[in-house]
Amino acid sequence: MKGEHIMQEIAWQASLILMALVALGFAFVAINSGGRYEDYAPLQKRAYRLRLALFWGVVLVFGPTMIYTLVNLPYDAAHARGVRDARPAQVIQATGHLWYWELSETEIATGHPVEFRVTSADVNHGFGIYDTNMKLVAQVQAMPGYINTLRHTFDEAGTYKIMCLEYCGTVHHAMVAELTVAGR
Amino acid sequence: MTKTTCMTTTPDRGAETGVVAYLLTAAAVVLLMMVFGLLMRLEQAQLIEMGPQPFYKLMTLHGAGMVGIAGIAGAAVMWHFLRQYVALSTGILFANLALFLAGVVMILTSVLLGDFHGAWTFLFPLPGSSMGMWSTQAAALFMAGLLVIGVGFLLLHLDVARAIIGRYGSFARALGWPQLFGHDDGKAPPPTVVASTMVTIVNVIGLVVGASILAMMLVNLYVPAFRIDALLAKGMIYFFGHVFINATIYMAVIGVYEILPRYTQRPWKSNKVFLASWTASTLMVMFIFPHHLLMDFAFPKWMLIMGHIIGYMNTIPILLVTGYGALMLVYRSGIRWDMTARLLFVSLFGWAAGAMPAFIDGTISVNYVMHNTLWVPGHFHTYLLLGMLAMIFGFMYYLGKPAQDATDGMLDRMAFWAYTTGTLGFVLSFLYAGKESVARRYAAHLPEWVPYDQAGAAFAVLLISAALWFMLRFFGRLSLARRDHTRASLPYGVVAA
Ligand code: HEM
Numbered sequence: 033m034k035g036e037h038i039m040q041e042i043a044w045q046a047s048l049i050l051m052a053l054v055a056l057g058f059a060f061v062a063i064n065s066g067g068r069y070e071d072y073a074p075l076q077k078r079a080y081r082l083r084l085a086l087f088w089g090v091v092l093v094f095g096p097t098m099i100y101t102l103v104n105l106p107y108d109a110a111h112a113r114g115v116r117d118a119r120p121a122q123v124i125q126a127t128g129h130l131w132y133w134e135l136s137e138t139e140i141a142t143g144h145p146v147e148f149r150v151t152s153a154d155v156n157h158g159f160g161i162y163d164t165n166m167k168l169v170a171q172v173q174a175m176p177g178y179i180n181t182l183r184h185t186f187d188e189a190g191t192y193k194i195m196c197l198e199y200c201g202t203v204h205h206a207m208v209a210e211l212t213v214a215g216r
Numbered sequence: 217m218t219k220t221t222c223m224t225t226t227p228d229r230g231a232e233t234g235v236v237a238y239l240l241t242a243a244a245v246v247l248l249m250m251v252f253g254l255l256m257r258l259e260q261a262q263l264i265e266m267g268p269q270p271f272y273k274l275m276t277l278h279g280a281g282m283v284g285i286a287g288i289a290g291a292a293v294m295w296h297f298l299r300q301y302v303a304l305s306t307g308i309l310f311a312n313l314a315l316f317l318a319g320v321v322m323i324l325t326s327v328l329l330g331d332f333h334g335a336w337t338f339l340f341p342l343p344g345s346s347m348g349m350w351s352t353q354a355a356a357l358f359m360a361g362l363l364v365i366g367v368g369f370l371l372l373h374l375d376v377a378r379a380i381i382g383r384y385g386s387f388a389r390a391l392g393w394p395q396l397f398g399h400d401d402g403k404a405p406p407p408t409v410v411a412s413t414m415v416t417i418v419n420v421i422g423l424v425v426g427a428s429i430l431a432m433m434l435v436n437l438y439v440p441a442f443r444i445d446a447l448l449a450k451g452m453i454y455f456f457g458h459v460f461i462n463a464t465i466y467m468a469v470i471g472v473y474e475i476l477p478r479y480t481q482r483p484w485k486s487n488k489v490f491l492a493s494w495t496a497s498t499l500m501v502m503f504i505f506p507h508h509l510l511m512d513f514a515f516p517k518w519m520l521i522m523g524h525i526i527g528y529m530n531t532i533p534i535l536l537v538t539g540y541g542a543l544m545l546v547y548r549s550g551i552r553w554d555m556t557a558r559l560l561f562v563s564l565f566g567w568a569a570g571a572m573p574a575f576i577d578g579t580i581s582v583n584y585v586m587h588n589t590l591w592v593p594g595h596f597h598t599y600l601l602l603g604m605l606a607m608i609f610g611f612m613y614y615l616g617k618p619a620q621d622a623t624d625g626m627l628d629r630m631a632f633w634a635y636t637t638g639t640l641g642f643v644l645s646f647l648y649a650g651k652e653s654v655a656r657r658y659a660a661h662l663p664e665w666v667p668y669d670q671a672g673a674a675f676a677v678l679l680i681s682a683a684l685w686f687m688l689r690f691f692g693r694l695s696l697a698r699r700d701h702t703r704a705s706l707p708y709g710v711v712a713a
């Protein structure tokens with residue numbers, strides 16, 4: 033269950049740590065702002081050296097992160113994890129309407145890859161899949177004139193919700209549908 | 217008078233009538249929009265009950281209003297300092313304000329009387345497909361209002377372009393390319409000119425794209441046979457929206473480039489790194505827009521990956537050039553910590569700190585589970601409130617400063633801390649809710665989401681009270697703001713006898 037929300041956790045913790053580091057830098061300088069060094073040039077020289085080090089530090093930490101996170105993108109077919117058998121994916125047509133979802137099927141088996149073909153009959157909607165803990169596990173835009181294919185494998189049984197994740201007007205917040213995921 | 221070598225003798229220029237008018241307009245609208253923001257948060261927190269339609273109307277006004285005045289306030293800062301170097305037209309300055317106010321009236325009419333609530337992003341085809349919730353006329357009035365505002369800004373930027381080219385010959389020279397790509401003879405244009413050039417380039421392009429899609433959608437409203445591709449429309453809207461809102465920060469930061477050196481008596485030079493970062497930002501701010509379309513799997517994949525990559529690279533100039541540059545200036549400078557200095561200093565923190573959750577959200581696999589959650593308002597309110605707006609408040613305190621050694625009152629200092637903690641608490645309530653998968657732009661929240669909303673509303677009250685104080689202070693000092701006098705030219709410790 034936790035495994036599904038690992039991305040949110042990482043994003044939150046990484047943001048907090050990075051924001052705290054930035055805050056520390058600013059606090060350090062604010063505390064050490066007194067006691068003026070009249071001669072700026074030597075200070076500048078030292079600061080530029082430190083900046084170069086920081087630059088390479090940033091490149092070395094975030095460069096690989098940036099590339100690593102490009103592996104296994106949601107756009108790739110391999111994205112449906114847990115493909116444990118050779119059966120073809122279950123295809124579900126999902127169409128957004130003002131203000132309801134039209135789903136060709138709503139019963140899904142655990143561990144079986146599902147391919148949602150998502151589109152819209154009117155305005156833009158967002159197809160967001162919420163798990164039994166009401167945490168977002170996958171999403172894609174539902175755009176008129178386009179079919180976006182979202183691949184996902186449900187590992188846990190239960191009732192999942194589809195919530196609209198693109199503002200579509202007055203009843204946007206109540207545009208909800210359900211998926212039933214049952215064990216095989 | 218004791219004299220030191222680094223003392224500037226010329227008094228700082230006071231604000232022209234136009235600049236004051238911009239700031240007053242911005243202040244009035246900001247206050248109103250902040251109250252609208254609070255009402256939205258209170259509704260989500262289930263502390264008041266207005267219902268979805270009023271909520272979305274407020275949301276539409278808040279988005280359009282805040283983005284609009286961010287542009288107005290940023291332009292005021294840019295115009296005030298840029299006119300030291302180039303000859304700007306006061307007439308155009310006022311023309312932009314007049315068009316802005318006309319656009320505001322149109323938007324208010326559309327939303328308040330016509331019930332339009334298609335959000336400030338007017339995503340095609342929502343304005344024309346409301347299920348009868350608003351009329352075609354209301355939608356047209358809203359988009360025409362945006363168009364009028366856009367035309368005003370376009371005029372302003374064209375005037376800036378004319379003035380810069382008149383003085384420096386070309387954009388390339390104004391961006392310091394001869395010094396960047398050749399020998400740095402130390403004669404690159406000052407940071408204000410470099411930044412203004414960047415903003416002018418990106419905003420002219422952004423506004424033309426924005427005006428084009430607005431015009432196309434206006435035609436489509438009345439002639440549906442004139443078809444528009446939804447993906448193209450979205451790309452154009454976000455290109456324009458992203459460029460415009462980012463440009464507001466790049467304009468406001470000019471205040472930091474100009475004022476902080478006076479406070480620290482250290483120069484902020486356009487050296488190679490500075491020039492390189494601004495040229496890079498010029499390109500990046502335009503090519504980063506696909507990060508708004510990461511969940512549109514139909515968009516060309518290479519462009520989405522480009523959005524992901526530029527999102528990472530874009531933070532480097534913010535962090536290591538502007539943020540770090542300010543830290544260098546302040547470190548062991550003996551800076552006098554008055555309200556101006558505090559607000560400008562914290563504004564760079566706010567900008568850099570807000571960039572962290574932003575670039576993380578631009579990571580495709582993160583965006584997959586965080587796009588259009590409250591994470592997004594979480595990061596952009598960080599750099600807009602604690603970054604851009606803090607720059608504006610710092611500029612207001614600077615203009616209104618009675619004398620260079622004037623001290624601030626107790627209430628000023630309290631307001632500073634209230635603003636900082638209020639904003640941090642407010643944005644963290646959004647970010648945390650985003651981590652908890654709370655969708656953005658929901659008039660009604662699930663019961664388990666309500667505690668974050670209540671915390672957010674409480675912090676919003678704190679930050680609004682502080683902002684109100686900053687603005688009252690400025691209103692009380694308008695005549696000082698207009699006067700030429702020394703505000704910050706003496707280094708700390710040098711007593712003017
Ligand atoms: C006290 C200050 C503020 C409060 C209480 C506030 C509150 C809010 C709230 C509740 C939302 C809707 C969140 C949601 O999606 O559920 C929002 C959205 C937004 N805010 Fe603010 N805000 C404040 C300041 C600002 C400032 C200073 C700016 C810009 C300069 C700004 C720009 C925006 C924008 C562009 C949106 C997006 C609107 C949309 O989704 O259509 N806000 N704000």
Ligand SMILES: [Cu+2]
Nearest residue numbers: 196198200204
């Ligand atoms: Cu929706």
